[in-house]
Amino acid sequence: MVQDLSDRSQYPARNRDGTLDVDLTSGKYLKLWQGPNHPGITGNMSVELTVCGDEVVEGKTHVGYLHRGFEKLMERRTFIQCFPIVCRICVPEPDFNEYCYAAAVEELAGVEIPEQAKWIRTLILEMGRFNSLMMYLGGQSGSLGLGVIGQWTTYVRDLMLDRFEELTGARIYHMFILPGGVRDTLPEGFDARMEETLREAERTMKDVWNVMFQNAVFRKRTIGVGYINPALFDDYGVTGPTARGGGVAKDVRRDQPYLAYPDLEFEVNVARDSDIYSRADVRRRDALQSIDLIRQILAKMPRTGPVMAKMPNMLHWKIPRGETYIRGECSRGEYGFYVVTDGSGYPRRVNVRGPSYTHAMALLERLIVNCNIADVAALLVSLHTYPPEIER
Amino acid sequence: MPITTVLSPFRAWKFLFQNPVTVRDPLTERPGAPRYRGFHQNDAEKCVGCGTCETICQNGAIDMIDVGLAPKDGDSGLRPRIDYGRCCWCALCVDVCMTGSLSMSNAYTWTDANADAFRFTPGVDKKPWDNDQLGYRRPEGHALHGKDRVEMAELEPEARIGTFDEIVAGYDVARARLEADRCVECGLCVATCPAHMAIPQYIKAVRDGDYERGLALLYETNPFSQVCGRVCTHKCETACAAGHEGDPIAIRWLKRHITDQVPHKDYVRIVGKPKKAAKGEAKTIAVVGAGPAGLTAAYDLARQGHKVVVYEVRKHPGGMPRYGIPEYRLPYDILDADIDVIRAMGVEIKCETRVGSDITMDELKAKNDAVILAIGLHLGRSTRIPGSDHADVRKAVDLLRQVTDEDPVDVPKSLVVIGGGNVAMDIARTMARLQMKAYGEVAVTVTALEDKAHFLADPDEIRECGEEGIDIVDARGPQEVVIDADGRVEGLRTWRVQSIFDAQGRFAPSYDESDERIHPGDMVIEAIGQAAGVDMLGEGLTEALEWNRGRIQVDADGRTSESWLWAIGDCVKGPDVVHAVADGHRAAKSILAAFEGKGDEA
Amino acid sequence: MSKGHDRLKVLTTVGEVFAVAIEFERTARDFYVALAPKVSKSIRYLVEELAEEEQNHFDLFTAMAARADMAGVLAAEIQRPASDRKFSDCVHLPDLGEHPDDQAVLQYALMREHAAMEQYRALADETPAGSLRDLFAYLANEETKHKNELEAVYYDTVHSGGV
Amino acid sequence: MQDLQTRLAQHTDLGEWTQQRADLAFVTVAREHLHGLLRHLRDHEGFTHLVLLTAVDWLEDGQFQLTYLMNNRAAARDIGVRVLIPREGADMDSIHDLWPTAATYQRELREMFGIDFPGSPRVDEEFILEGWRDMPPYRRDFDTLKYAQEEFAERPGRVSKDPETHMKQKLYPDGA
Structure with missing residues (x-):
């Protein structure tokens, strides 16, 4: 375990139970709530800050504003009935839930999905990654006052949602990756329209580069800010771009390839400095990589054959007793489903492991100490947090 | 900081001269994608109200409601009502829909101040998108349940x-x-x-x-x-x-x-064991006919602790399932096993006892608290065409009975069957087997009034007949049994039937007399229809009973106009095993009610 | 129509045709009324229905013949149709035995209705367009309907149960 | 992963070993061996990444299963360590000293399953369910449907008919 490196000599002493000895009436300290409604919060979550001047001496993450108890709800639903609700665990990148859930029950039931379905799933996951990263870029720049970037990225995200709509029949919650495969094949003319969208996305990414990453203000506010010591990564379960921004080339797509990833060519994006800028840049390059991967998928994927495995009657589907864990690399890091079955028609237990859970709880609470109030939003966003997956 | 990072952001100014990318709704209509999952559509004619959509809906958004359609065979009359306050547009309901009646339009914009408007019955409550062609349809081949029946092994x-x-x-x-x-x-x-x-x-x-x-x-x-x-x-x-x-x-x-x-x-x-009737409560019931109707009633009554005696004229109990249905479809030991269970409930079956001569209806009436008539349809009908009174023109039911009782049957080298129902198929296949055993080859022709599309026999039976080498000639109207100079049956002369039913589906045969054929055969078997042998009732009872178009008039429970007598099964309802079983239950229930004084005094 | 058919034709009056028709219906009615008590109660409904049907026809013809405006029509001469002989034959009573069954009764009734149907249809064909022709066409239609109903009953009674 | 099983068995009393995939195995150990095993896996077997820690309620058996899932990135494989503890008065030794992030998981397990981890930082602080007074809701005996019915009003006017029952009522109400 890495020791707390910050100099805490000027900050309040700790009580015997580890809590801070803060006397709010002294006038030295102030409690400040950032969120749940705050432009610098990526969703319904709040951070309870104790500040001294404009420096944070302690921060506590509060979640629960949209707790729906998905994991518990699934225990009351048949395996097919869980399918429509899992995507709702994570609004901006719902497809990982669909994939992980489907893959987990398929593995436990011994179902092998058709080849074309694997490619379509991969396509959807990359489209979802791109969209999620667009939201991130808008949020990260917005947290530093650059509102216009969010407008541009929302625009291309919307174009990608159009592609989602024509492929899956829905824009946000796609409900397309069923246990056994996917619902349908690509629609007529999809490739051409996707190419148009990708070109528009590339143009926008150039603008984002020029106006955000090449912006003195943005650089000033992010380079060297929000540093995470890579030695902490394992302590805090840091994965994905957050780890890759600190030089650790963790990527499930490469480390434990799934779906069509073994057939795709890509480099794992890394940056060295482990600050907000590094993480943002890794994500920017991830978005460009998604564009490339989507092109590769459309070029390589088979267009014939079934997209659903032969399945038993979904109304009575029972899965033998067992447990498994399925992970994938989502836009924010390792996303996984731990599923336990007991031979009945219902999951015994489903546990969703989202990267926000580790990033925005223990890690954030640690990083936030010594932070400037003005930097809290940028730091929080740089961990790419989606609160619903924390509380599930 | 390099100077470029100060200048670079100014490139955003170019957007000043660009057109906005937003859609001006509602001035610009933006339809959903062709696969879009919007508001539901339901073809209410095609929907059968099975409620599988409701079963699969994990949101509980679907209610099966009575929309005023009368339930009928295979259609509950209920239709799904969807609560859009709950619907999550997952379309599992569409995927699982058993008839394909349910789909989703690509309509997604609808505003209404009344929240209850968002709960409606698609296809019944008319909506603007009802006839939209676009929207989510279940992709071809996509199904959440197995569509194909699991094959059953059978003898080649x-x-x-x-x-x-x-x-x-x-x-x-x-x-x-x-x-x-x-x-x-x-x-x-x-x-x-x-x-x-x-x-x-x-x-x-x-x-x-x-x-x-x-x-x-x-x-x-x-x-x-x-x-x-x-x-x-x-x-x-x-x-x-x-x-x-x-x-x-x-x-x-x-x-x-x-x-x-x-x-x-x-x-x-x-x-389970039958109930023991309370002392003095046990009644006695006589059942005439040990077929499915009579034995079912006997079973129900015996299980309630009553004493039931079944009178059967033939050697063995079972009725038509034994004497009408050939062994290759229903082995006798299977029937015996069912009857053994009925006997185990205390039912006594007296075989080779002819009611009407060995014991009369009056005697049964006098000795019992109730009598059930379940005599079936054991008299074969004749076409009465010229020559049909020849000794080698036989009735299917009589021959089938002979085979069952192992009475000797003269198997002709070739024969013609008249009839397109299951009995015709049964006798054709039975005789084919006997021919195979006797001569090593099959020469059976089945002629029927109906064309194949209107055959009364099960499609399986017709197919299996064909497989067994039986020649089925449809749409032939029998005109005469041809008898040669030596008085032997030579075959059957028929005319082609042009149409057998009129536009209303009523029987109205018209023949093409120019299309005449003679189907050769040493024997002609009539398998057209059956009648109940009601002579055993005796004249007095026949006169006393109310009749309805040739059949004993009964109420819904099988009770006749004589309060002590119930009549059930094929003789009042027409031939069908499971109908006979149902009849047996109803009669038993009615008799029990009568015993308890709920019905009329028995 | 063959030449031979034409040669058989002789003239008759509408009045004569009507008289034969009334007799045809009357004898049938009487026959069924007399038969009813002889048959088993189980099929008596059949005979009773037939008697009632013939009574209706008898009433119709009688009422028609009695109408004042029919006098001219009845006197009209028309071609005697080829089916006339068969029709007249039906006036004679058949021997169905002591206790005829439903099939025998139905077969007889069908034969009668068929003859009547053919008779009226032939008369309608022979008569020039006008009210008289309409009348015969109407009668032919009536008999056809009746025959159709009987055929359906026959199918239900004799053929059903063969399933 | 046969090699790993063999090596671990040399110094830890391993229970049931389930090879789920080529790169994923689950192993059951007694609670007293857990801490040592996890430390060993982390320090000597390359399983440095604590993927997740969660519980499964085997209500019928009166047991909770705790699953500690660990990942060895270099070897691209995972091991899930299962520990069964009694449901009654459930508690478990904290592993926050091995992975600080474990404190978050343990705090959630405390709240959602009622499993105590004495010594784990802020383990008694409310996490998601601020103001919750009922039993820990992720326990199997907590009935979500019953809770929802008691806490929330159903939308009025909803009624659904079962096709089979409806047809019986309309077509053969007396059952025959």
Whole structure:
């Protein structure tokens, strides 16, 4: 375990139970709530800050504003009935839930999905990654006052949602990756329209580069800010771009390839400095990589054959007793489903492991100490947090 | 900081000169994608109200409501109402829809100040998008349940034609579970089944492998479960929701599977012992005819602790299932096993006792608290065409009886059957087997008034006839049995039937007299229809009873105009095993009610 | 129509045709009324229905013949149709035995209705367009309907149960 | 992963080993071996990444299963360590000293399953369910449907008919 490196000599002493000895009436300290409604919060979550001047001496993450108890709800639903609700665990990148859930029950039931379905799933996951990263870029720049970037990225995200709509029949919650495969094949003319969208996305990414990453203000506010010591990564379960921004080339797509990833060519994006800028840049390059991967998928994927495995009657589907864990690399890091079955028609237990859970709880609470109030939003966003997956 | 990072952001100024990318709604209409999952559409004509959409909806957004449609075979009359306060547009309801009636339009914009407007019954409550062509349709080949029936092993035609061995092998456990798995438990079949058997429940028992529960469920409603598991007319399967977009569930074979899985010795234990009637409460009931109707009534009454004696004119009990249905469809030991269970309930069966001569109806009336008439349809009808009184013109029912009782039958080298029903198929196939045994070849011609599309026989029977080398000539109207100079039957002269039914579907044959054929045969077998032998009632009772178009008039429970007499089964309802079983239950219920003074004094 | 058919034709009056028709219906009615008590109660409904049907026809013809405006029509001469002989034959009573069954009764009734149907249809064909022709066409239609109903009953009674 | 099993078995009393995939195995150990095993896996077997820590309620058996899932990135494989503890008065030794992030998981397990981890930082602080007074809701005996019915009003006017029952009522109400 890495020791707390910050100099805490000027900050309040700790009580015997580890809590801070803060006397709010002294006038030295102030409690400040950032969120749940705050432009610098990526969703319904709040951070309870104790500040001294404009420096944070302690921060506590509060979640629960949209707790729906998905994991518990699934225990009351048949395996097919869980399918429509899992995507709702994570609004901006719902497809990982669909994939992980489907893959987990398929593995436990011994179902092998058709080849074309694997490619379509991969396509959807990359489209979802791109969209999620667009939201991130808008949020990260917005947290530093650059509102216009969010407008541009929302625009291309919307174009990608159009592609989602024509492929899956829905824009946000796609409900397309069923246990056994996917619902349908690509629609007529999809490739051409996707190419148009990708070109528009590339143009926008150039603008984002020029106006955000090449912006003195943005650089000033992010380079060297929000540093995470890579030695902490394992302590805090840091994965994905957050780890890759600190030089650790963790990527499930490469480390434990799934779906069509073994057939795709890509480099794992890394940056060295482990600050907000590094993480943002890794994500920017991830978005460009998604564009490339989507092109590769459309070029390589088979267009014939079934997209659903032969399945038993979904109304009575029972899965033998067992447990498994399925992970994938989502836009924010390792996303996984731990599923336990007991031979009945219902999951015994489903546990969703989202990267926000580790990033925005223990890690954030640690990083936030010594932070400037003005930097809290940028730091929080740089961990790419989606609160619903924390509380599930 | 390099100076470029100060200048670079100014490139955003270029957007000043660009057109906005936003859609000006509602000035610019933006339709949903062709696959978009918008508001539901339902073809209310096609929908059968099976409620499978409701079952799969994890949001509880669907209610099956009464929209004023009368329930009918295979259609509950209910239709799904969707609460859009709950719907999550996952479209599992569309994916699982058994008829394909449910779909989703690509309409997604709709505002209304009244929240209750967002709860409606698609296809019944008219909406602007009802006829939209675009929107989510279940992709071809995508299904959440199995569409194809699990194959049943059966004897190949070459192997079966020389013997009376049972043709159908029955499902093994693995196959039965696969087939049972296809059932969606909608229960539409239950109303159509005359005995209202607990079909979804016993199919579930097959899925669960709980055969004892399955058997108990069967015997609650049908003491001829083994028989019905083989030869039931399975109207339930025509009502099956799975039949709309695939094969109906093999309900009959699953029933048989349950009976096959439980050892016969365990039947009585599972079915349970009859009640003991309270002292002095036990009544005596006479049943005339030991077929399914009479024995079912006897079974029900005996289970309530009453004393039941069944009078049967033939050597063995069983009625038509024994004497009408050939052994290759229903082995005698299966029938005996069902009857053994009935006997185990204390029912006494007196065979070779002819009511009307050995004992009269008046005597039965005097000795018993109630009498049930279940005499079936055992008199074969004749066409009465010229030559039909020849000794080698036989009636199918008589010949089938002879075969069953192992009375000697003169097997002709070739023969012609008149009739297109199951009895015609039964006698044709029976005689074919006898011919095979005697001469090593089959020469049977079946002629029927109906064309093949309107045959009364089961399609399976017709197919199997063909497989067994029987020649079926449809749409032939018999005109004369041709007799040669030596007085021997030579064949059957027929005219082609141009049409047999008029536009209203009523019988109105018209012949093409120019298309005349003679079907050669040493014997002609008439298998056109049957009648009940009601002479045994005696003149007095015949006069006393009310009649309805040639049949004894009965109320819904089978009670005749004589308060002590019930008449049930084929003789009042027409031929069908499971209808007879249902009749037996109704009569028993009615008699029990009468005993308790709920009905009229018996 | 063949030449031979034409040669058989002789003239008759509408009045004569009507007289034969009334007799045809009357004898049939009497026959069924007399038969009813002889048959088993189980099929008596059949005979009673037939008697009632013939009574209706008898009433219709009688009422028609009695109408004042029919006098001219009845006197009109028309071609005697070829089916006339068969029709007249039906006036004679058949022997159905002591206790005929439903099939025998139905077969007889069908034969009668068929003859009547053919008779009126032939008369309608022979008569020039006008009210008289309409009348015969109407009668032919009536008999056809009746025959159709009987055929359906026959199918239900004799053929059903063969399933 | 046979090699790993063999090596671990040399110094830890391993229970049931389940090879789920080529790169994923689950192993059951007694609670007293857990801490040592996890430390060993982390320090000597390369399983440095604590993927998740969660519980499964085996209500019928009166046990909770705790699953500690660990990942060895270099070897691209995972091991899930299962520990069964009694449901009654459930508690478990904290592993926050091995992975600080474990404190978050343990705090959630405390709240959602009622499993105590004495010594784990802020383990008694409310996490998601601020103001919750009922039993820990992720326990199997907590009935979500019953809770929802008691806490929330159903939308009025909703009624649904079962096709089979409806047809019986309309077509053969007396059952025959």
